[in-house]
Amino acid sequence: MKLTFSLAQIDIAFGQPAKNFAKIEQFVKQAADQEADMVVFPEMWNTGYDLIRLNDIADPNGDQTKHVLAALARKYNIMIHGGSVSTKRDGKFYNSTYIFDQEGHQIADYDKVHLFGLMAEDEYLAAGDHKDRFEIKGIAATSVICYDIRFPEWLRTQSLTDSRIIFVPAEWPTPRLEQWRKLLAARAIENQSFVIGVNRVGSDPDNRFGGSSVVYDPLGKEVLRLNDREQLATITIETGQTDKVRGSMPVFADRRPDLYE
Numbered sequence: 001m002k003l004t005f006s007l008a009q010i011d012i013a014f015g016q017p018a019k020n021f022a023k024i025e026q027f028v029k030q031a032a033d034q035e036a037d038m039v040v041f042p043e044m045w046n047t048g049y050d051l052i053r054l055n056d057i058a059d060p061n062g063d064q065t066k067h068v069l070a071a072l073a074r075k076y077n078i079m080i081h082g083g084s085v086s087t088k089r090d091g092k093f094y095n096s097t098y099i100f101d102q103e104g105h106q107i108a109d110y111d112k113v114h115l116f117g118l119m120a121e122d123e124y125l126a127a128g129d130h131k132d133r134f135e136i137k138g139i140a141a142t143s144v145i146c147y148d149i150r151f152p153e154w155l156r157t158q159s160l161t162d163s164r165i166i167f168v169p170a171e172w173p174t175p176r177l178e179q180w181r182k183l184l185a186a187r188a189i190e191n192q193s194f195v196i197g198v199n200r201v202g203s204d205p206d207n208r209f210g211g212s213s214v215v216y217d218p219l220g221k222e223v224l225r226l227n228d229r230e231q232l233a234t235i236t237i238e239t240g241q242t243d244k245v246r247g248s249m250p251v252f253a254d255r256r257p258d259l260y261e
Protein backbone atom coordinates (compact mmCIF):
# COMPACT_ATOMS: atom_id res chain seq x y z
CA MET A 1 0.00 0.00 0.00
CA LYS A 2 1.33 3.41 -0.94
CA LEU A 3 0.89 6.08 1.72
CA THR A 4 1.78 9.75 1.34
CA PHE A 5 2.88 11.87 4.30
CA SER A 6 3.55 15.58 4.63
CA LEU A 7 6.04 16.62 7.31
CA ALA A 8 5.15 20.09 8.65
CA GLN A 9 8.49 21.32 9.96
CA ILE A 10 7.31 24.55 11.59
CA ASP A 11 8.69 27.25 13.85
CA ILE A 12 6.80 27.75 17.12
CA ALA A 13 5.98 31.06 18.83
CA PHE A 14 7.18 30.67 22.44
CA GLY A 15 4.24 30.69 24.87
CA GLN A 16 1.79 32.07 22.29
CA PRO A 17 -0.89 29.45 21.54
CA ALA A 18 -3.09 31.85 19.56
CA LYS A 19 -0.27 32.55 17.12
CA ASN A 20 0.57 28.86 16.79
CA PHE A 21 -3.03 27.80 16.27
CA ALA A 22 -3.36 30.47 13.57
CA LYS A 23 -0.36 29.07 11.74
CA ILE A 24 -1.22 25.40 11.26
CA GLU A 25 -4.09 25.64 8.76
CA GLN A 26 -1.82 26.76 5.92
CA PHE A 27 0.30 23.62 6.41
CA VAL A 28 -2.74 21.33 6.49
CA LYS A 29 -4.03 22.97 3.29
CA GLN A 30 -0.65 22.64 1.57
CA ALA A 31 -0.48 18.95 2.53
CA ALA A 32 -3.99 18.37 1.20
CA ASP A 33 -3.06 20.18 -2.05
CA GLN A 34 -0.16 17.73 -2.36
CA GLU A 35 -2.62 14.84 -1.87
CA ALA A 36 -1.03 13.58 1.33
CA ASP A 37 -2.90 10.94 3.31
CA MET A 38 -1.66 12.51 6.56
CA VAL A 39 0.12 15.66 7.71
CA VAL A 40 2.42 15.42 10.76
CA PHE A 41 3.33 18.25 13.17
CA PRO A 42 6.22 18.54 15.68
CA GLU A 43 6.24 18.39 19.50
CA MET A 44 4.56 20.95 21.82
CA TRP A 45 3.61 23.21 18.92
CA ASN A 46 0.89 25.09 20.83
CA THR A 47 3.15 26.62 23.49
CA GLY A 48 6.72 25.47 22.94
CA TYR A 49 8.65 24.81 26.15
CA ASP A 50 7.21 27.78 28.06
CA LEU A 51 6.71 25.39 30.97
CA ILE A 52 6.65 28.05 33.72
CA ARG A 53 3.44 29.47 32.23
CA LEU A 54 1.69 26.15 31.58
CA ASN A 55 -1.09 26.94 34.04
CA ASP A 56 -2.08 29.87 31.81
CA ILE A 57 -1.38 28.46 28.37
CA ALA A 58 -1.63 24.62 28.36
CA ASP A 59 -4.77 23.37 26.59
CA PRO A 60 -7.36 22.19 29.18
CA ASN A 61 -8.13 18.52 28.33
CA GLY A 62 -6.68 19.17 24.87
CA ASP A 63 -10.12 20.53 23.93
CA GLN A 64 -8.99 23.41 21.71
CA THR A 65 -6.47 21.20 19.92
CA LYS A 66 -9.00 18.43 19.36
CA HIS A 67 -11.63 20.87 18.12
CA VAL A 68 -9.26 22.63 15.70
CA LEU A 69 -7.58 19.48 14.35
CA ALA A 70 -10.89 17.66 13.86
CA ALA A 71 -12.30 20.62 11.94
CA LEU A 72 -9.19 20.94 9.74
CA ALA A 73 -9.15 17.20 9.03
CA ARG A 74 -12.79 17.38 7.88
CA LYS A 75 -12.34 20.62 5.92
CA TYR A 76 -9.33 19.35 3.96
CA ASN A 77 -10.24 15.63 3.95
CA ILE A 78 -6.85 14.62 5.34
CA MET A 79 -5.62 12.66 8.37
CA ILE A 80 -3.75 14.76 10.94
CA HIS A 81 -1.04 13.56 13.29
CA GLY A 82 -1.19 16.43 15.75
CA GLY A 83 2.48 16.20 16.78
CA SER A 84 2.06 17.04 20.43
CA VAL A 85 0.69 19.90 22.53
CA SER A 86 0.89 20.86 26.17
CA THR A 87 -2.31 19.90 27.95
CA LYS A 88 -3.81 20.24 31.44
CA ARG A 89 -5.85 17.41 33.00
CA ASP A 90 -6.92 16.84 36.59
CA GLY A 91 -4.49 19.48 37.84
CA LYS A 92 -1.50 18.00 35.97
CA PHE A 93 0.25 18.94 32.73
CA TYR A 94 1.04 16.53 29.91
CA ASN A 95 2.83 16.49 26.56
CA SER A 96 0.02 14.96 24.49
CA THR A 97 -0.53 13.62 20.99
CA TYR A 98 -3.92 13.49 19.25
CA ILE A 99 -4.46 11.83 15.88
CA PHE A 100 -7.46 12.31 13.59
CA ASP A 101 -8.81 10.54 10.54
CA GLN A 102 -9.94 12.49 7.48
CA GLU A 103 -13.51 12.66 8.79
CA GLY A 104 -12.35 14.39 11.94
CA HIS A 105 -12.68 11.39 14.27
CA GLN A 106 -9.97 11.09 16.91
CA ILE A 107 -8.29 7.71 16.43
CA ALA A 108 -5.47 7.83 19.00
CA ASP A 109 -4.01 9.71 21.91
CA TYR A 110 -0.70 9.43 23.70
CA ASP A 111 1.09 11.25 26.53
CA LYS A 112 4.90 11.38 26.47
CA VAL A 113 6.13 8.53 28.66
CA HIS A 114 9.79 9.48 29.23
CA LEU A 115 10.14 13.02 30.56
CA PHE A 116 13.24 14.93 29.48
CA GLY A 117 15.04 16.41 32.50
CA LEU A 118 17.42 18.56 30.40
CA MET A 119 14.40 20.58 29.29
CA ALA A 120 12.78 20.47 32.79
CA GLU A 121 9.88 18.26 31.75
CA ASP A 122 10.29 16.21 34.92
CA GLU A 123 9.64 19.35 37.03
CA TYR A 124 6.49 20.45 35.23
CA LEU A 125 4.88 17.50 33.45
CA ALA A 126 3.29 14.20 34.42
CA ALA A 127 4.28 11.10 32.43
CA GLY A 128 1.97 9.09 30.22
CA ASP A 129 1.02 5.53 31.04
CA HIS A 130 -0.10 3.92 27.79
CA LYS A 131 1.01 3.12 24.28
CA ASP A 132 -0.99 3.87 21.20
CA ARG A 133 -1.86 2.05 18.01
CA PHE A 134 -3.85 3.39 15.11
CA GLU A 135 -4.38 2.66 11.45
CA ILE A 136 -3.78 4.66 8.32
CA LYS A 137 -5.87 3.13 5.51
CA GLY A 138 -5.62 -0.23 7.29
CA ILE A 139 -1.85 0.00 7.95
CA ALA A 140 -1.00 -0.16 11.66
CA ALA A 141 1.20 2.55 13.16
CA THR A 142 2.40 3.79 16.54
CA SER A 143 3.67 7.09 17.84
CA VAL A 144 6.03 8.25 20.58
CA ILE A 145 7.43 11.70 21.43
CA CYS A 146 11.01 12.96 21.09
CA TYR A 147 13.10 11.76 24.10
CA ASP A 148 11.08 8.49 24.06
CA ILE A 149 13.32 7.33 21.18
CA ARG A 150 16.24 6.89 23.59
CA PHE A 151 14.31 3.94 25.11
CA PRO A 152 14.42 1.14 22.54
CA GLU A 153 12.55 -1.19 24.87
CA TRP A 154 9.54 1.17 24.76
CA LEU A 155 9.51 1.39 20.98
CA ARG A 156 9.96 -2.38 20.78
CA THR A 157 6.93 -2.82 23.04
CA GLN A 158 4.94 -0.68 20.64
CA SER A 159 6.32 -2.46 17.59
CA LEU A 160 5.34 -5.89 18.93
CA THR A 161 1.85 -4.99 17.77
CA ASP A 162 1.37 -5.16 14.00
CA SER A 163 2.82 -1.64 13.61
CA ARG A 164 4.70 -0.77 10.42
CA ILE A 165 5.27 2.95 10.91
CA ILE A 166 6.62 4.78 13.98
CA PHE A 167 5.94 8.53 14.24
CA VAL A 168 8.20 10.80 16.31
CA PRO A 169 7.24 14.46 16.77
CA ALA A 170 10.09 16.40 18.39
CA GLU A 171 11.66 19.59 19.69
CA TRP A 172 15.20 18.27 19.42
CA PRO A 173 17.96 20.89 19.89
CA THR A 174 20.52 21.50 17.16
CA PRO A 175 23.67 20.32 19.03
CA ARG A 176 22.33 16.75 19.22
CA LEU A 177 20.87 16.42 15.71
CA GLU A 178 23.38 13.75 14.73
CA GLN A 179 22.12 11.66 17.67
CA TRP A 180 18.52 12.35 16.56
CA ARG A 181 19.19 10.88 13.13
CA LYS A 182 21.24 7.93 14.40
CA LEU A 183 18.69 6.99 17.05
CA LEU A 184 15.83 7.17 14.55
CA ALA A 185 17.75 5.08 12.00
CA ALA A 186 18.50 2.47 14.67
CA ARG A 187 14.83 2.34 15.75
CA ALA A 188 13.87 1.79 12.08
CA ILE A 189 16.41 -1.02 11.60
CA GLU A 190 15.72 -2.92 14.82
CA ASN A 191 11.94 -2.66 14.47
CA GLN A 192 12.00 -3.18 10.69
CA SER A 193 9.61 -0.24 10.44
CA PHE A 194 9.34 3.08 8.70
CA VAL A 195 10.22 5.93 11.05
CA ILE A 196 8.89 9.44 10.44
CA GLY A 197 10.51 12.10 12.65
CA VAL A 198 9.25 15.70 12.57
CA ASN A 199 11.33 18.26 14.42
CA ARG A 200 10.68 22.00 14.78
CA VAL A 201 12.85 24.85 13.56
CA GLY A 202 13.66 28.23 15.15
CA SER A 203 14.65 28.88 18.73
CA ASP A 204 13.33 29.54 22.23
CA PRO A 205 15.07 31.28 25.15
CA ASP A 206 17.11 28.12 25.92
CA ASN A 207 17.63 26.20 22.68
CA ARG A 208 18.01 26.34 18.91
CA PHE A 209 16.16 23.75 16.83
CA GLY A 210 17.62 22.82 13.46
CA GLY A 211 14.84 20.84 11.84
CA SER A 212 16.38 17.84 10.10
CA SER A 213 13.01 16.11 9.99
CA VAL A 214 13.56 12.70 8.45
CA VAL A 215 12.01 9.53 7.10
CA TYR A 216 13.83 6.17 7.38
CA ASP A 217 12.75 3.03 5.60
CA PRO A 218 12.66 -0.41 7.38
CA LEU A 219 16.32 -0.99 6.47
CA GLY A 220 17.32 2.30 8.10
CA LYS A 221 17.93 4.07 4.81
CA GLU A 222 17.28 7.80 4.98
CA VAL A 223 14.69 8.50 2.30
CA LEU A 224 13.98 12.12 3.25
CA ARG A 225 15.90 14.73 5.24
CA LEU A 226 14.88 18.37 5.56
CA ASN A 227 17.18 21.33 6.17
CA ASP A 228 16.81 23.89 8.97
CA ARG A 229 14.08 26.05 7.42
CA GLU A 230 10.34 26.09 8.02
CA GLN A 231 8.73 24.03 5.29
CA LEU A 232 6.35 21.25 4.37
CA ALA A 233 7.77 18.23 2.55
CA THR A 234 5.80 15.33 1.15
CA ILE A 235 6.90 11.75 0.57
CA THR A 236 5.21 8.55 -0.57
CA ILE A 237 6.25 5.26 1.01
CA GLU A 238 5.43 1.65 0.05
CA THR A 239 4.39 0.01 3.31
CA GLY A 240 4.79 -3.51 1.83
CA GLN A 241 8.55 -2.95 2.20
CA THR A 242 8.19 -3.85 5.90
CA ASP A 243 6.88 -7.32 5.00
CA LYS A 244 9.79 -7.91 2.62
CA VAL A 245 12.37 -6.85 5.23
CA ARG A 246 10.69 -8.84 8.00
CA GLY A 247 10.40 -11.86 5.69
CA SER A 248 14.08 -11.81 4.75
CA MET A 249 15.36 -11.52 8.35
CA PRO A 250 12.87 -12.76 11.00
CA VAL A 251 14.09 -10.60 13.87
CA PHE A 252 10.74 -10.63 15.67
CA ALA A 253 10.47 -14.43 15.55
CA ASP A 254 14.11 -14.81 16.72
CA ARG A 255 13.58 -12.82 19.92
CA ARG A 256 14.34 -14.54 23.26
CA PRO A 257 11.92 -12.79 25.63
CA ASP A 258 12.44 -15.64 28.15
CA LEU A 259 15.92 -14.12 28.80
CA TYR A 260 14.96 -10.47 28.79
CA GLU A 261 13.42 -10.10 32.26
Ligand SMILES: NC(=O)CCC(=O)C(=O)O
Pocket residue numbers: 043116119145146147148150170171172173176
Ligand atom coordinates in the same frame (compact mmCIF):
# COMPACT_ATOMS: atom_id res chain seq x y z
N1 LIG B 1 12.07 17.46 23.68
C1 LIG B 1 12.83 16.41 23.90
O1 LIG B 1 12.39 15.38 24.38
C2 LIG B 1 14.28 16.56 23.52
C3 LIG B 1 15.07 15.28 23.62
C4 LIG B 1 16.52 15.49 23.35
O2 LIG B 1 16.94 16.57 22.99
C5 LIG B 1 17.45 14.38 23.54
O3 LIG B 1 18.66 14.59 23.33
O4 LIG B 1 17.02 13.26 23.89
